[in-house]
Amino acid sequence: MADGIIAKSLLLSHGAHMASIEKRETQDGKTSYRVKVRLKGYPTQSETFERLTDAKKWAQQTESAIREGRHFKTVEAKRHTLAELIDRYTRDVLPGKKDGAHQAAQLAWWREQIGAYTLADITPALIVEHRDKLAAGETYRKTQRSPATVVRYMAALSHAFTIGVKEYQWLDDTPMRKVTKPKEPKGRVRFLSDDERARLMTACKESTSPLLYTVAVLALSTGARQGEVLGLTWDDIDLNRGRAILRDTKNGDTRAIHLSGHCLELLKELSKVRRIDTALLFPGNRHKHKPIDLRAHWEKALQAAKIEDFHFHDLRHSAASYLAMNGATLSEIAEVLGHKTLAMVKRYSHLSDAHVSGVVERMNQKIFG
Missing domain, CATH: 1.10.443.10 (Intergrase catalytic core)
Structure with missing residues (x-):
């Protein structure tokens, strides 16, 4: 084999489907296992592991995820960043919204803060961390924002995630489901005597x-x-x-x-x-x-x-x-x-x-x- 690698193929059978695991050994004695999962109608998925048990586990989990329609959504979430989602949402959706200009500014703040993260890495905890920073004024004009303002920032991000799930199919679910909105004060009632x-x-x-x-x-x-x-x-x-x-x-x-x-x-x-x-x-x-x-x-x-x-x-x-x-x-x-x-x-x-x-x-x- 090239580069001094010796390959031996194993086959794992899971019902009507096949996953192949190729054992690779280098001349200095290092071993790795390259897995390929082939399911009819889907592109081949592959990954490499140092341990055979990890390779077998990944093969089983990947087959199950593909059959249940979960795998490729996860792949998309790893492939796209929050910045990409916000950019596409800003281009496709915001022009048709009445308050699009305000939401564009709110989404720009999220993009600046956590836009570099892949969608798979945007966790509820990460959003909560920046929600609290926004409220405390740590990252935005150094002034505290009211609960009502924070709620509007969260609503803008939430709808972008919803479109990402339903229309772009870049995520399996939105992380906003597990994030609590700040409690807004009761509505102001000031009237003239x-x-x-x-x-x-x-x-x-x-x-x-x-x-x-x-x-x-x-x-x-x-x-x-x-x-x-x-x-x-x-x-x-x-x-x-x-x-x-x-x-x-x-x-x-x-x-x-x-x-x-x-x-x-x-x-x-x-x-x-x-x-x-x-x-x-x-x-x-x-x-x-x-x-x-x-x-x-x-x-x-x-x-x-x-x-x-x-x-x-x-x-x-x-x-x-x-x-x-x-x-x-x-x-x-x-x-x-x-x-x-x-x-x-x-x-x-x-x-x-x-x-x-x-x-x-x-x-x-x-x-x-």
Whole structure:
């Protein structure tokens, strides 16, 4: 044999299948065993061992894994790195996702941290280690990340693994199944008191931006998100029926919001002086096809109104809170806000206690007199 190697072939029989083990001896007396597993319809698999017992064990395990459809998935997991998975997922999947830009940045962080590992070497323990580093701020801008932010980073990675399992078939299962997400704090409920609301609306009305007041009233009266309000076009507005269609929503669904009272009057006034060079209700000054940036004006209005710890999104919480305090049920609040489940609106349940107690009282009066 070449290179002074003497080969002797052995055959291991496993039912209808054959694994061949070739014993190799070098002139200096070293022995090795080269195994080849041949199963009809599958490519030949081979491996070399120093001990015959290890060679036999590998042959049996490999045959079983091939028959059960496990072997080649393991091979793929050893062949591809996490970086390759993230790159392919970023190219194939993210362009079609609404929040693709955010997820691309989150996946880039995972790629930088553990992208060099093969998929077979990405263990739950490794993910947990970097989850905790992310939360502690050890590897990312040296600042701690909130539990909600960490959950979003994990969700981005989890979906990439899911696609890797189901569509690319690079993994047999996702390691994320055994990783616990950080517990998120209860949803924030900050709403304007009557006095705060009056001060803030006055400040918005006196803003140097002629659009801030209308935007704030629209958000407060409908519970729509800032992005949903600013993305509205005149084609979405039906002033006669008092209705607007939100197309660019967080969950991707289209939903209608009702316009009434002061909000509807403001939009009717705005329609009289609307710009004809853009379809947007609230276009930017420089870029007419992009919504106006009201952040600076909003911050000045908050300062002028002397309101602390309040974000634009809290106008949505305020709208929901006012609905609860005025007798709306949780399902009605969910419908107004566009939530698919009641979980997100249960934070307002304590505000509707009077309504609930009234319902119970009327029921008891009816059946007991």
